Amino acid sequence: MSQEPVSNFIRTIIDEDLASGRYQQVVTRFPPEPNGYLHIGHAKSICLNFGLAASYSGRCHLRFDDTNPAKEEQEYVEAIKTDVRWLGFDWGEHLYFASDYFEQLYQWAVQLIEAGKAYVDSQSADEMRANRGSLTEPGVDSPYRERSVAENLELFERMKNGEFPDGKHVLRAKIDMKSPNMNLRDPAIYRILHARHHRTGDRWCIYPMYDFAHGQEDSLEKVTHSICTLEFEDHRPLYDWFVAQLGIHAPQQIEFARLNLSYTVMSKRKLLQLVTEQHVESWDDPRMPTISGMRRRGYPAAAIRNFCEKIGVGKGYSWIDLSVLEESVREVLNKTAQRRMAVLQPLKVVITNYPDQVEELQAPNHPQQPELGNRTLPFSRELYIEQDDFMEDPPKKFFRLGPGREVRLRNAYIIRCDDVIKDEHGQVVELRCTADLETLGKNPADGRKVKGIIHWVSAAHAKSVKVRLYDRLFNQENPDKADDYLQVLNPDSLQVTEALAEPNLLTACSGDTLQFERVGYFCVDSQDSTAAAPVFNRTVTLRDTWAKVK
Numbered sequence: 058m059s060q061e062p063v064s065n066f067i068r069t070i071i072d073e074d075l076a077s078g079r080y081q082q083v084v085t086r087f088p089p090e091p092n093g094y095l096h097i098g099h100a101k102s103i104c105l106n107f108g109l110a111a112s113y114s115g116r117c118h119l120r121f122d123d124t125n126p127a128k129e130e131q132e133y134v135e136a137i138k139t140d141v142r143w144l145g146f147d148w149g150e151h152l153y154f155a156s157d158y159f160e161q162l163y164q165w166a167v168q169l170i171e172a173g174k175a176y177v178d179s180q181s182a183d184e185m186r187a188n189r190g191s192l193t194e195p196g197v198d199s200p201y202r203e204r205s206v207a208e209n210l211e212l213f214e215r216m217k218n219g220e221f222p223d224g225k226h227v228l229r230a231k232i233d234m235k236s237p238n239m240n241l242r243d244p245a246i247y248r249i250l251h252a253r254h255h256r257t258g259d260r261w262c263i264y265p266m267y268d269f270a271h272g273q274e275d276s277l278e279k280v281t282h283s284i285c286t287l288e289f290e291d292h293r294p295l296y297d298w299f300v301a302q303l304g305i306h307a308p309q310q311i312e313f314a315r316l317n318l319s320y321t322v323m324s325k326r327k328l329l330q331l332v333t334e335q336h337v338e339s340w341d342d343p344r345m346p347t348i349s350g351m352r353r354r355g356y357p358a359a360a361i362r363n364f365c366e367k368i369g370v371g372k373g374y375s376w377i378d379l380s381v382l383e384e385s386v387r388e389v390l391n392k393t394a395q396r397r398m399a400v401l402q403p404l405k406v407v408i409t410n411y412p413d414q415v416e417e418l419q420a421p422n423h424p425q426q427p428e429l430g431n432r433t434l435p436f437s438r439e440l441y442i443e444q445d446d447f448m449e450d451p452p453k454k455f456f457r458l459g460p461g462r463e464v465r466l467r468n469a470y471i472i473r474c475d476d477v478i479k480d481e482h483g484q485v486v487e488l489r490c491t492a493d494l495e496t497l498g499k500n501p502a503d504g505r506k507v508k509g510i511i512h513w514v515s516a517a518h519a520k521s522v523k524v525r526l527y528d529r530l531f532n533q534e535n536p537d538k539a540d541d542y543l544q545v546l547n548p549d550s551l552q553v554t555e556a557l558a559e560p561n562l563l564t565a566c567s568g569d570t571l572q573f574e575r576v577g578y579f580c581v582d583s584q585d586s587t588a589a590a591p592v593f594n595r596t597v598t599l600r601d602t603w604a605k606v607k
């Protein structure tokens with residue numbers, strides 16, 4: 058976050074606004090609607106808004122746009138706060154709720170009525186839709202459009218007092234039913250909704266429409282640059298109209314292209330469906346593109362911030378491959394994650410020339426960072442290696458183990474495979490090897506080269522731990538393009554198995570992410586682990602395995 062910022066079109070606009078004296082201090086905001094958990098698209102908006110405020114020594118507000126009582130919940134408010142903080146951002150004292158402005162918004166609606174700029178419409182929803190026109194046809198004025206100010210004031214008051222059922226009347230701005238911009242065709246600004254709000258309870262039975270609230274909320278908070286996604290470009294003239302009519306502070310709205318990520322859905326409606334229909338376990342299931350899911354999976358916050366910085370902001374349609382995010386995760390974890398050894402598919406190895414003893418070997422916790430110290434690894438006569446580190450009939454380029462071949466055991470000796478033992482089905486069940494006992498931490502004295510290095514665990518000391526191998530949740534690049542996105546869920550997105558691990562693994566704490574050497578990065582699950590039985594989530598593989606598949 059302390060790097061020199063990369064310029065972009067938004068920074069150019071801000072620079073001009075500061076140079077011209079239009080604004081003195083940059084104020085941005087992140088305005089989530091508390092109707093779901095935050096996802097990686099929101100992270101882009103968070104990094105952008107908080108990042109701009111920090112780099113211009115301004116401030117960024119966290120504001121909950123909670124104008125819709127039906128779908129909003131306190132649980133989401135708390136989860137959103139946790140996620141924004143975890144990403145590394147701080148709104149200080151600037152925490153706001155649209156619902157705190159309901160009284161002010163109501164007063165502004167009255168002000169518009171008094172100025173002859175708003176009226177109560179009593180058409181049915183169908184009539185209103187029909188009279189709105191289309192992109193090619195102008196709309197038709199409502200028969201109620203010329204109601205007197207006094208009548209409008211009285212009806213609006215009675216709407217507020219709960220005298221009418223839902224949908225009986227709406228308050229509309231009086232702008233222009235023939236405008237080429239549909240948003241200016243007398244948009245609804247207040248509706249009757251007999252619904253309980255998670256913060257204001259039953260105090261209101263009329264609620265402002267999002268479009269009547271958003272711009273004025275920004276104005277009240279003296280936001281200078283109101284940054285939103287492209288679909289609000291056509292709403293900007295409406296927001297500007299409201300603040301001009303009301304004579305209040307005018308923020309500059311700037312639109313940018315939303316993040317789309319391959320193999321991912323980001324609509325909150327779909328994410329909610331995945332949870333409620335139990336296609337995943339919860340909002341923070343490690344396969345979810347939510348910030349809480351990524352945290353639980355072991356993605357570092359820094360990796361998400363770096364990713365958002367790397368992809369930049371623009372106006373063009375942006376489609377980013379999931380591998381770009383995964384690569385950001387690897388870049389951070391490669392530097393920070395301690396190394397351990399664990400075997401997922403064990404094959405027994407007996408070192409025939411090794412005495413019946415236990416030796417304590419020293420292994421660095423990180424190959425490039427000696428300050429992270431060493432750990433002790435028990436070595437003994439019987440080991441496990443990974444099944445696919447052995448081939449009975451290996452091709453030339455296979456540098457691992459085969460009959461008569463040599464390989465180095467990571468942090469230990471060079472061994473040679475002398476014998477292959479099979480069961481009655483012809484399956485290889487054990488290898489008999491000899492170790493070159495002069496090669497601990499040294500190359501062979503005779504100068505022979507041993508290229509391959511494989512990981513291992515001591516059979517008698519290995520601990521069995523549960524591992525969850527996560528993979529992409531969808532197996533189609535653009536799940537939204539499928540007839541039904543649920544049909545392209547990846548059936549192999551979760552595989553639960555056991556690993557045999559070096560004993561040090563049991564000291565890992567909840568939330569720690571480690572590299573299982575040559576296998577991948579794994580994070581101790583924060584919910585299903587106990588001190589005696591940690592559960593490891595695979596954060597990411599060591600390499601992009603999907604690049605080949607495509």
Ligand code: ATP
Nearest residue numbers: 088089090098099101102285286315316317323325
């Ligand atoms: P919906 O309207 O489907 O409920 P939303 O994604 O617009 O969902 P909000 O809670 O309104 O959800 O979003 C908060 C902020 O995050 C908005 O300013 C929005 O522009 C931004 N945002 C949402 N999705 C993305 C995305 N994919 N890329 C970038 N910014 C996003």
Ligand code: MG
Nearest residue numbers: 088089090122
């Ligand atoms: Mg939205």
